[in-house]
Amino acid sequence: MKEDYHKWHSPTLNKDIEMLVFGHSGYPVILFPTTMGRYYECRDFHLISSAKWFLDNGLVQIYCPDSINDMSWYNKEIHPAEKVQNHIWYDNFVREELVNAICHEKGISKVAVAGPSFGGYLAANFAFKNPDKVSHMFSMSGSFDISSFLDGYHDENVYFNNPVEYLPGNQNPELWDMKITLGVGEWDICLDANRDMADILTKKNIPYWFDLKRWAKHDWPIWRDMFPNYLSTL
Secondary structure, eight states: OOEEEEEEEETTTTEEEEEEEEOSSSEEEEEOOOTTOOTTHHHHTTTTGGGHHHHHTTSEEEEEEOOOTTTTTTOTTSOHHHHHHHHHHHHHHIIIIIIHHHHHHHTOSOEEEEEETHHHHHHHHHHHHOTTTEEEEEEESOOOOOGGGTTTOOOHHHHTTOHHHHGGGOOOGGGGGSEEEEEEETTOTTHHHHHHHHHHHHHTTOOOEEEEETTOOSSHHHHHHHHHHHHTTO
16 A cells, blocks of 8 residues: 655645655545544554555545644634634645645546544535535544634634534535535434534535444544445545
């Protein structure tokens, strides 16, 4: 299984970014880490290994960039407005420095995005804000309401980065073309969050797959089970 390490200075973020890329060819999947996870987290917890067949057969390439959650949602030392602004820059980094570069290299217009736990939020928020760039969104035990990180603060930037707020009014027609998967366990701490998101999508008549795993908790074993199943839909 091919693994490449990349490090560069991001002009969008004005900091060094590290990333692992797995596979030699195939459809691009950007895979975000969990809460404070680094670019190597999904490899170290064997989520990448669960996709080995797809990687070895050249069906997918998986891109694992660093997150900056320690500078945004999980930074308790800065004002909530700064948290949101830092995340906006991260989304801009994903779009401009990752997605656009991957699409140019491969001669395509869209990529897939995925993530477990808080990575599910990162994937969903990026996808719902950029449906012109995302063909498939795979959330594994994600949560989609970021208000708990903001101590009651709210502004326009908060609104447009909180999917449970902006998605009901988002009328971008490409949302209806996106393949959306909400995976969650029966005993998952994020079960209610996924039911709430499913309700929003249902009310908008946006197609989606609600994949409820029986007797499963919010942890890596369920995500290793989900991920190859979702890749098979590409």
